[in-house]
Amino acid sequence: MAESRITPRSQDFAAWYQDVVLEGDMAEPAEIVKGCMVIKANGYAVWEALQRAFDDRFKAAGHQNLYFPLLIPQSFLKKEAEHVEGFSPELAVVTIAGGRELEEPYVIRPTSETIIGHFFARWIQSWRDLPVLINQWANVVRWELRTRMFLRTTEFLWQEGHTAHATHEEALEEVLRILDIYADVAENVMAMPVIKGSKTSGEKFAGALRSYSIEAMMQNGLALQAGTSHDLGQNFGKAFDVQFQTREGTLDYVWQTSWGVSTRLIGGLIMTHSDDKGLVLPPRVAPFPGVIVPIYRKDDERGPVLETARKIAADLKIKLDDREGQTPGAKFFHWERRGVPVVMELGPRDLASGNIVIKRRDSSAKETVAQTSVREKLESTLGAIQKDLYAAAKRRLEDNCVLANSIQEVEDILREVTAEKGGGKFVMAHLKDDPATDARLKEFKATVRNIPMVDNYDGPGACVVTGEQVPQRVVIAKAY
């Protein structure tokens, strides 16, 4: 009767995304606070799953969590020239507090390099104090002009790791270690394949020596920067006077890194796996793996069905939808929209046969299995869903990476992409890291996403714009 309120992807990808977020009960616009959203329980549970995955890995790599203030003295931002220039347009500033104008305004943190730099200076005196490996889970505010739920909101949740090292080599190792963790979680937990690489100088973090990213491809072929890891060099060390005494007794500035992933990942997750029926969640990030929908028609069926369903649900640690007054059909649609990986049906027929029906969210495949083997079946099905979702996304990524050997080819491909028909591509071409080449791509609303760490192609070649030799092909794409 009531049709799905989800716009098909083929009709309008942006509307589809919005519909999936809303119908999946992931989040909704805050409405009274511009550019902000309410992350609803179904969405927050996904965030918690991601937090656990990252946090476990950070801790295993020796990092500790702590917490810095939300408010940062405005002067701190100004200490690193590039940093302030990069962030000033998007700062929210507190000028009045306690009913009085502040002598020095505070900015609401857009990121915490500066305030952490200040404390690093207090905490670090000797090479023996290094490395410092810390992380904080926090909210940040960036006054964005255009917002989209999860992908870009004024306030968002993230983790920001900050480390200080005695040598550049060690810092760089850290940057890449974190990039590996990001890729690991993206691929093995979120089932979202990514390309690890370094950003071009034009795309790097404000204040960094060099930035690295993982880039994912959404179903419409647009790129999404899903995580970044920065080699800050000694820039912040110098700006905040973070010096330490070396083994040799000399003074040196620390080498710092910073890295972060945000709730944006959830947007990426949605645009990687979901379909026209709604949200699709990989089992490893789903709030719960499955739900049982009991089916009965007569009162004398209801009791036994519910009893068995309850037992199985408790046994498997999955949910039982025992709401009265909702038909099974309505319940199926409900859980489908919310992306629950498997839905099980249990009715009188199953009770008689000792079976249970198990249905996959991703493929819609339905299977009847003996109740005695449902545990194994659930486990193997969840494993298969996780694996198949990754494989499908991986195939899409590979199929939509195309080679271009001249600027003409690059532009021809990008022109099609800008047609907004969801046929986005990652264009792999030799291109020099240069403002001039950036400008050339900008005409097509494309950017260099990154320079892959692993070159899957043909090594060095001539830049399609300047003709100069460059070491490898880069990823060029339109991006969120």
Add this chain to the structure above:
RNA sequence: CGGGCCGUGGCGCAGCCUGGCUAGCGCGCUUGCUUGGGGUGCAAGAGGUCCCGGGUUCAAAUCCCGGCGGCCCGACCA
């Protein structure tokens, strides 16, 4: 921040251009019966600051001005 579209019970909309009965419709919600393996049917109900603030008018959801918020495009950015 510029351009476009939009804001009416919980949700989706009609009404607005051309001001005027009691602001309608579908879904949802409540109650009862019914139904139940992919959105069951029938009946009776509840539910409204028409985004906010001004203005014009005898009279404003409707016209005018100013805000706020959302979506899309653009410029800027995780």
